[in-house]
Amino acid sequence: LLSREIPHLRRYAHALAKDPVLADDLVQDCLERALRKWRLWRPNGRVRSWLFRMLYRVYLNQIGKRRRDSETMELAEIREPAAPTAHQSVAVEVGEIAAAIDGLPDDQRAAVLLVALEGMNYDEAAWILDIPVGTLRSRLSRGREALRTATGALEPRAVHLRRVK
Amino acid sequence: MTPEPPRTVTEWDIQAYVDGQLESGTERAAAVEAYLAANPREQARARAYHRQNEAIRTRYQDVLAQPVPERLRPETRRAARAGKRIPAPLRAAAVVAALSCAALIGWLVGQPGVGPLERFADRTTGLLAEHGGFAPDEEADTLRSLAALGGVPRFDAEELELVSTRQVDNGDMYEARYLGPGGRELRLFVAPDPQRHDNLLYRTQEDGSKVVYWMQGPLMYALTGDFNERDLDSFANTAIREFRNRLDADQFADSGGDTHLSSGTEQAITAPGGDPAIPTAGQLQTSQSRIEEPVNGAPQGALPDRLPDSNEPEAQ
Numbered sequence: 001l002l003s004r005e006i007p008h009l010r011r012y013a014h015a016l017a018k019d020p021v022l023a024d025d026l027v028q029d030c031l032e033r034a035l036r037k038w039r040l041w042r043p044n045g046r047v048r049s050w051l052f053r054m055l056y057r058v059y060l061n062q063i064g065k066r067r068r069d070s071e072t073m074e075l076a077e078i079r080e081p082a083a084p085t086a087h088q089s090v091a092v093e094v095g096e097i098a099a100a101i102d103g104l105p106d107d108q109r110a111a112v113l114l115v116a117l118e119g120m121n122y123d124e125a126a127w128i129l130d131i132p133v134g135t136l137r138s139r140l141s142r143g144r145e146a147l148r149t150a151t152g153a154l155e156p157r158a159v160h161l162r163r164v165k
Numbered sequence: 166m167t168p169e170p171p172r173t174v175t176e177w178d179i180q181a182y183v184d185g186q187l188e189s190g191t192e193r194a195a196a197v198e199a200y201l202a203a204n205p206r207e208q209a210r211a212r213a214y215h216r217q218n219e220a221i222r223t224r225y226q227d228v229l230a231q232p233v234p235e236r237l238r239p240e241t242r243r244a245a246r247a248g249k250r251i252p253a254p255l256r257a258a259a260v261v262a263a264l265s266c267a268a269l270i271g272w273l274v275g276q277p278g279v280g281p282l283e284r285f286a287d288r289t290t291g292l293l294a295e296h297g298g299f300a301p302d303e304e305a306d307t308l309r310s311l312a313a314l315g316g317v318p319r320f321d322a323e324e325l326e327l328v329s330t331r332q333v334d335n336g337d338m339y340e341a342r343y344l345g346p347g348g349r350e351l352r353l354f355v356a357p358d359p360q361r362h363d364n365l366l367y368r369t370q371e372d373g374s375k376v377v378y379w380m381q382g383p384l385m386y387a388l389t390g391d392f393n394e395r396d397l398d399s400f401a402n403t404a405i406r407e408f409r410n411r412l413d414a415d416q417f418a419d420s421g422g423d424t425h426l427s428s429g430t431e432q433a434i435t436a437p438g439g440d441p442a443i444p445t446a447g448q449l450q451t452s453q454s455r456i457e458e459p460v461n462g463a464p465q466g467a468l469p470d471r472l473p474d475s476n477e478p479e480a481q
Contacts, residue, residue: 002239003233003238003239006233006237006238006239007228007229007231007233008229010228010229010231010233010237011225011228011229014225014228015221015224015225024234024236024237027237028236028237031237031239037287057291061293061371064293094219094220094223094224097216097217097220097221097224098220098221098224101221112217112221113221115184116184116217116218116221116222117221117222117225119185121186122181122184122186126335127335130291130292130333130334130335131335132335132336137177137180140180140184141176141177141180144180144214144217147217148210148213148214148217
């Protein structure tokens with residue numbers, strides 16, 4: 001089971017960390033923690049969820065550590081969303097979306113990647129990120145709309161829970 | 166009979182539809198499809214979201230196809246763990262000592278293995294990297310919930326001021342944040358439902374951050390922050406003493422002011438190296454040998470990939 005999940009863990013780590021070496025470090029830390037804490041895993045739980053949750057915690061710890069270590073690093077963490085480009089067709093290129101996702105805030109990016117990339121259902125993704133399902137849905141909605149705006153697919157549109165019919 | 170009016174289609178329905186989380190052929194999925202068909206702008210938006218999902222999967226598909234690096238293979242990780250083992254004779258002695266400790270701990274707590282306190286500690290260490298996220302509009306509710314559980318301790322003598330509270334871990338835990346001189350932060354985590362009582366302070370750490378945790382009454386507590394172990398022990402004793410005093414006051418009120426302290430409430434809890442000024446009547450036990458063990462002491466060679474799988478996410 002563990003072996004089967006490693007490629008997926010790596011993929012999510014690569015998307016989160018945006019650096020292949022750092023991503024594999026995250027996965028290695030996650031696996032070591034899993035081997036150390038396997039007793040905390042419950043037989044009625046999914047190994048995949050448990051591992052992804054652990055990976056995400058390792059990632060958060062590393063971000064926190066980097067921020068504590070260096071003020072300049074904290075400044076470097078602040079990313080401006082990608083600016084909308086002019087004269088784009090509705091058909092948005094993969095590369096543009098891929099670039100735009102790096103500009104999303106960390107919490108939205110983590111949510112969008114779990115659902116869009118790893119195909120997690122909402123309950124599972126919320127558990128991994130340790131947030132309520134409603135919060136997950138809000139992050140997905142805001143993240144997607146930010147991507148759509150950043151890639152210039154359509155005009156910016158307010159995103160909030162609303163009745164549309 | 167008047168037919169039931171159709172449910173409205175919400176933003177969340179559209180998101181779920183895009184993500185394939187609405188079962189095809191269901192009434193909800195049909196409602197979303199009908200709505201999108203009637204609203205070209207919304208349909209274009211849903212298509213844009215579909216393309217986003219495809220683009221994200223396309224971007225990272227090569228990572229999935231890559232061979233797993235040697236250093237990440239389970240056999241490599243297990244070998245690395247095995248390499249850290251101590252020599253066989255010492256290992257045998259350690260096994261004997263560990264078994265003795267396990268027997269002693271089992272006798273002390275009446276429940277060997279991983280208990281709620283260890284899970285609580287693990288959840289707490291997982292939250293250490295999270296800062297912020299305190300919602301002022303939820304603080305009143307959180308404080309009311311905490312008050313119902315017995316309130317949060319005050320650290321006036323330590324010049325620490327309670328500045329915020331919040332619910333964490335999907336509402337299963339609470340966090341209170343205190344600030345002291347120089348902006349030093351103390352974080353208190355509280356969760357209900359311990360199933361045993363042992364009058365011990367435990368310690369663990371995560372990425373260099375010290376955590377002291379314990380159980381008392383119906384609650385489990387953990388303290389961490391910009392302080393050393395000795396300070397955290399001292400704060401823990403303050404919290405323990407406060408809770409004990411509140412418990413005593415409640416019992417006194419319940420009995421019409423004519424009750425004696427139970428044996429449990431007479432016990433003070435202290436940690437090794439604790440402040441000698443703190444009263445320590447009753448049981449006094451240290452937890453040095455148990456630090457880390459309940460949380461991080463997985464047996465060598467244990468393989469999570471042999472554990473069974475199921476369709477349910479792990480319960481909290």
